[in-house]
Amino acid sequence: MSLIERxxxxxxxPDFITPQMSFFVSEAEMDLVVRLNGQKRSVSEIATELKCSPSQAFDLLESSYAKAVLNKEKRQGEAVYFTADFYERLDYLCKFDEQYQTLDRELLRALEQWCYEVYAERMKPYLDQLQKKEAVERAPETFELIENLEELFNSVSKIRVVPCNCRKVAGHCGRPTETCLSFDDSITDRTQGRELTKDEALELVKVAHKKGLMHQVNSDWRTSGATYMCNCCSCCCYPTRLAQEKGSKGVFPVIQYVALQDEVKCTHCGACTKRCNFSAFFKGESDVEVNSQVRRKVEFDPEKCWGCGLCVDACPNKAIMMISC
Ligand code: SF4
Ligand code: SF4
Ligand code: SF4
Structure with missing residues (x-):
């Protein structure tokens, strides 16, 4: 077997990547992965294997770790390195390598499809556990209302923003991508991106909100601490797509709120029908007369609502409020 094949x-x-391998990893990185051969090795062990100095081995291991070719953990107080995988490497590349978007369109499409399939496969046991109401290691996500995000930011001490891998890989919409926030202990030494102040984080979510992005957080943030906050569309977002495909809404994500339409205040202008990502507000079959004008009646289906709160400020008549489920 050749180096590339091993x-x-x-x-x-995935097979379709092999002809393009040099874009994704260097020959030295491939050689390193093959030498590790699924084992966990320290700097000194790799230095011996490569017949180089410990500092040269350290530089190679750390640069491979930073680029998600390798992972790292502590073994009796010493760092050991082991192979990551193509899925993790792709996640890094789409977020941090500007050259990624210059790849051939067909290849980008194939990567997105492959990536979503791997994500769905990896999430399957977790989704099954949630759907069977079994205990899980980490709480599922939920959509949080924008008015609660100041409280959330006040509950953390460190905030970093990194690019949204779902939109970077899928590219189904042109919405902002500098939108994924991580907090405190979830910030690792490999987390790239930028540190934000609380005011900057609040400004970021306001802009995201205006662009129609929904604010997704770990559902136990009030009791166990906030670990991340995503600002998601429904067309690219992997968790949202998976939840729609698997019908897991309610457990993944957890639904905390539902919109309530005030039939008296509503003028059936239709603004909320354009704002809602899930068609919970929609133009019905019948007409209504509003201020001597005939309009198509705007109706609301609470079963389709995910509780994101985006529709509230889209309504010019304050005819929508969010209530707890
Ligand atoms: S979950 Fe949402 S914000 Fe996070 S990466 Fe996916 S779409 Fe982007
Ligand atoms: S109707 Fe529900 S899902 Fe749609 S925008 Fe409003 S809160 Fe979000
Ligand atoms: S935006 Fe407000 S007023 Fe317009 S249709 Fe929706 S609920 Fe009614």
């Missing part, structure tokens, strides 16, 4: 097996590379 690497492809160890790194979980």
């Amino acid at each position: 690497f492809a097996v160890l790194f979980g590379v």
Whole structure:
């Protein structure tokens, strides 16, 4: 087997990528993965294997770790490195390498499809546990209302923003991508991106909100602390797409709120029908007369509501409020 073939097996590379391998990893990185051969190794062990100095081995291991070719953990107080996989490498590349978007369109499409399939496969046991109401290691996400986000930001001490991998890989909409926030202990030494002040984070979510992005957080943030906050569309967002595909709404994501339409204040202008990502507000079959004008009646289906709160400020008549489920 050639180096590329052995690497492809160890790194979980899909076949269609093999001709383009040099874009994704260097030969030195491929060689390193093949030498690790699924084992966990320290700097000194790799230095011996490569017949180089510990500092040269350290530089190679750390740069491979930073680029998500390798992962790292502590073994009896010492760092050991082991192979990541193509899925993790792709996540890094789409977020941080500007060259990624210059790849051939067909290839980008194939990568997005492959990436979503791997994500769905990896999420399956977790979704099954949630749907069977079994205990899970981490709380599922929920949509949080924008008015609660100041409280959330006040509950954390460190905030970093990194690009949204779903929109970077899927590219189904042109909405902002500098939108994924991580907090406190969830910020690792490999987390790239930018540190934000609380005011900057609040400004970021306001802009995201205006652009129609929904604010997704770990559902136990009030009791166990906030770990991340995503600002999601429904067309690219992997968790939202998966939840729609698997019908897991309610447990993944957890639904905390539902919109309530005030039939008296509503003038059936239709603004909320354009704002809602899930068609919970929609133009019905019948007409209504409003101020001597005939309009199509705007109706609301609470079963389709995910509780994101986006529709509230889209309504010019304050005819929508959010209530707890
Ligand atoms: S979950 Fe939402 S914000 Fe996070 S990466 Fe996906 S779409 Fe982007
Ligand atoms: S109707 Fe529900 S899902 Fe739609 S925008 Fe309003 S809160 Fe979000
Ligand atoms: S935006 Fe407000 S007023 Fe307009 S249709 Fe929706 S609920 Fe009614």
